[in-house]
Amino acid sequence: MSFQRVAIIGLGLLGGSIGLAVAQHLPEVTTTGYDRYPATRKRAAERGLVNRVCETAADAVREADLVIFCVPPGAMGEAASEIADALPPGALVSDVGSSKRAITKALNEALPSHTVIPAHPVAGTENSGPDAGFATLFHNRWCIITPPEPTNLLLLSQLVEFWEALGANVEMMDAEHHDLVLAVTSHLPHLIAYTIVGTASDLEEVTRSEVIKYSAGGFRDFTRIAASDPTMWRDVFLSNKDAVLEMLQRFTEDMTALQRAIRVGDGQALFDHFARTRAIRRSIIEEGQDDARPDFGREDHGTT
């Protein structure tokens, strides 16, 4: 491993998991960390998320050869500005943000004389904060790296090596394509989940306690991702606005078509649509991207 001192800015789910994963897989590497919230720094130190929790971002990066920003997309630029004077000239700058074009721009503007190679590990849970991280979060998950043109090939290969050491499979694509792919596989699903959970909470005719009670009919699935960190998701939608709005437009068209089929009683159109969506689930399971057990392998939680 070429990086010897990794600084992690932001010690929530992602930052904390990177720290723990480095400790597990790359014990020779030293990690420093910083979070703008004192309570998070305190908890990070208690859990040992990094070798040393620092009181300022500048202190955390002073000797780093790799700094990874693990803050919400909208906070990347400001976080990068805070370390501009302290970061060694040869250090690589990366991140874990869910949108890449806007973040790449923000990091490059704040750190114009450093090499920036953005990354996005497609991994997470609905939990957030310094207690949410765990060392195996990246095992067999994809990490998408979006190298700039031209790119520093040595630093790029070191970053690939770093993520592979943490258990991830690395894929590369340009930032624009990343933003389109993630708009459909991640951003739109979150937006829809947030919407329907809000819709269900606001009904007058159906009480909230009924919604909760009968949520096993399907609704509860959506509540998981709608419990994700609101700050991060606000920033994701704002920083990937164009691609999200484009996908949302297509979703709305498709929903309108199904709505019409229901209204006019076109059972064949409904059946044809519902039959073809099964194949995707099968492929996801075959490629090891989800738990094959029915109901995600949920335990019979009702009995507890």
Added chain:
Amino acid sequence: MSFQRVAIIGLGLLGGSIGLAVAQHLPEVTTTGYDRYPATRKRAAERGLVNRVCETAADAVREADLVIFCVPPGAMGEAASEIADALPPGALVSDVGSSKRAITKALNEALPSHTVIPAHPVAGTENSGPDAGFATLFHNRWCIITPPEPTNLLLLSQLVEFWEALGANVEMMDAEHHDLVLAVTSHLPHLIAYTIVGTASDLEEVTRSEVIKYSAGGFRDFTRIAASDPTMWRDVFLSNKDAVLEMLQRFTEDMTALQRAIRVGDGQALFDHFARTRAIRRSIIEEGQDDARPDFGREDHGTT
């Protein structure tokens, strides 16, 4: 237990699970079963889903004191007609359908001289067919009974007792309210999941293999319920059309509001919405309606 001979019409996920649950919890009760598909009857016999698989629906109900229709909503009326002449006069007629007004009407029209008390166990998985059922499906799940007015109180109490014996908690409401509650907790979520999975399959700019590969970003959650039985769901939407269209209209309004917030960059509106949907998840977990572990307790399936 007052029912001694239970006939199950339709031997898929629900019918099969009832048969297995009766064998486990009410071994003194005899079960007969019928399915219109010969292959399903054969498999049901092999798995022992009921004590006796019959070659006609009439044979299955000839000595029954309770018959439960476990066929798609749109097939209830025809299935009930098939047994009208064979069903003993005092036998109770029930079902497990996901919509109640249309099914109640269909069953009453086909069996005008029998007592019909509809029921809906809010339980299931994304799997269907004779291999999908299991004896504990109803454990600590809600079963909603929608008694007609006036109702036969003795038969009603026996039906309650039956579902409680299978491990369910019973709740009663009128059919109209049931259809509204389930439209939001089950039907709308399925419609949305089917829609987004379809939208993602049809993109030109993002390949299907990319959608599958990066589905852990949120999309894969939707693919589970979009893998549910297409025939059943076609019928659910057609048989609960009014309530589904009403809920869909509200969902669309809420989605349009969030879409506008993204377009104009109103981060506060997004944050406020996303922050309040977290509370619902918490309540669902507190009430034992979902697995409290992160990510539904999915195993690190990627390592297999």
